[in-house]
């Protein structure tokens with residue numbers, strides 16, 4: 001693929017041996033986030049502060065026998081001591097009782113603002129970032145409007161309109177804070193939306209909802225937590241500020257009202273200002289520290305909760321009848337044309353009039369130079385073209401039903417979704433970029449089997465271990481528990497081959513499956529693919545620029561140049577007697593200055609007996 005930016009890890013030549021030492025670290029104990037949090041000094045301090053305040057709020061009636069609203073004008077502004085642990089305020093009310101009961105309202109106000117902001121900002125950011133389109137445009141416009149409103153003026157206006165209700169103020173404040181969550185989420189989602197491992201998850205049959213909750217949400221989790229800590233602190237500041245300005249509900253004991261009262265009497269009884277100010281400072285500091293410590297502890301966290309889900313893909317689209325007499329082909333691409341709109345108008349055609357078919361138990365190679373349209377053809381079949389791609393002509397049918405019917409200008413995802421992962425597997429070019437670094441290989445292998453095949457977690461694990469063994473991984477158990485960075489490039493590619501066959505597909509599309517690998521490992525991976533193909537009798541499309549791979553693996557070959565097919569035929573025929581000058585040029589450039597022509601032809605001759 002032309003747009004790959006990652007740098008895959010390359011084996012040192014002996015994949016199993018190279019992977020063995022690193023694989024051992026797959027058993028390193030991964031501590032829970034709470035344990036990590038407790039180990040970090042800031043996390044511990046934050047937890048102690050916030051747990052103390054939460055306990056104070058919960059146990060308020062047990063911590064004081066005084067009524068926080070009971071005024072005693074004979075005992076105003078008393079210093080700490082006697083019946084009043086922290087003294088009294090200007091109305092003779094017990095400061096300790098007001099502090100304790102005030103913690104309830106203060107925490108609840110922060111929670112309301114944060115929940116409202118998250119409830120609006122997170123889902124809208126996810127949808128806008130993942131799908132884009134009209135929703136993205138409308139949501140952007142709305143957030144811009146919200147962000148342009150001065151929060152404090154809006155809150156003052158609301159207070160004037162509906163009276164001194166801390167709850168309404170906090171709901172409105174939550175709405176005003178939601179653009180922060182929206183933008184954060186949208187940006188994070190956009191950054192991963194086109195990652196290869198998200199494509200790979202799509203290909204393995206996972207629904208959009210599952211991909212978002214599994215792969216995308218995990219990316220926004222840490223920023224959301226930090227943002228929530230800031231929002232909670234900010235909400236307490238704003239709620240207290242409104243109270244301090246005298247705009248709060250005077251009948252309700254809050255820390256802001258207490259600060260206001262203490263401030264008015266700062267010269268008569270300065271210490272009465274201390275307690276509520278200290279409480280507000282401690283809680284805001286606690287939230288900020290907690291956010292930072294949680295972010296650190298979550299960075300490496302593996303999600304352990306796995307839920308069984310209904311089969312991916314949702315509703316199947318109604319099948320459209322294919323041309324009579326072509327139903328027997330496993331895959332048939334007819335006159336496919338793919339184009340992209342250009343910034344200055346017009347369209348750039350990247351695949352032009354491509355027609356071919358693949359039958360069961362057949363390996364078809366697509367060869368051509370970089371940019372000749374091989375990957376675009378493969379992605380059209382998989383339904384993974386970028387949103388701006390247009391199918392300007394043609395049709396694609398799989399097993400007797402159209403995935404792209406004549407006249408349609410895009411892939412209907414509801415037709416492809418039930419096929420991907422289950423009936424059409426995909427082996428990508430960049431093994432490392434197609435594995436999500438946040439999850440173990442085992443989790444990534446078994447999830448599609450649970451989702452697509454409906455296996456239990458136990459059965460999926462069993463099958464994943466068998467599959468890992470079947471693709472030549474020497475210690476399946478260790479690899480199952482390893483993270484992608486703990487295995488070599490060759491091992492990762494075998495893992496992806498195991499993933500591609502895990503749900504017993506009829507067709508596998510392998511996009512340059514060995515390009516990122518060391519030469520020795522290339523041969524091993526091809527051996528694995530050939531053995532699997534012969535055993536499972538599946539159809540395979542191999543996208544490659546390497547005639548060696550074609551000679552080694554394929555029955556038929558399609559040669560592409562500038563988006564068009566220039567020559568097709570049996571491998572032996574094309575290698576022995578290429579007709580088109582471009583094919584001859586490709587063959588000779590590959591063999592220039594080398595002597596393996598005879599090996600290649602001999603191999604292809606042998607291979608053609610298949």
Ligand SMILES: Nc1ncnc2c1ncn2[C@@H]1O[C@H](COP(=O)(O)OP(=O)(O)OP(=O)(O)O)[C@@H](O)[C@H]1O
Pocket residue numbers: 001002003340350368369370371372373374375376377386545
């Ligand atoms: N999103 C896109 N927008 C516009 N043009 C694109 C886009 N993606 C690919 N192309 C163009 O389509 C053409 C074919 O690309 P494709 O990736 O299919 O080539 P390829 O033969 O697979 O090459 P490689 O072996 O380098 O991956 C290229 O000219 C490429 O620039």
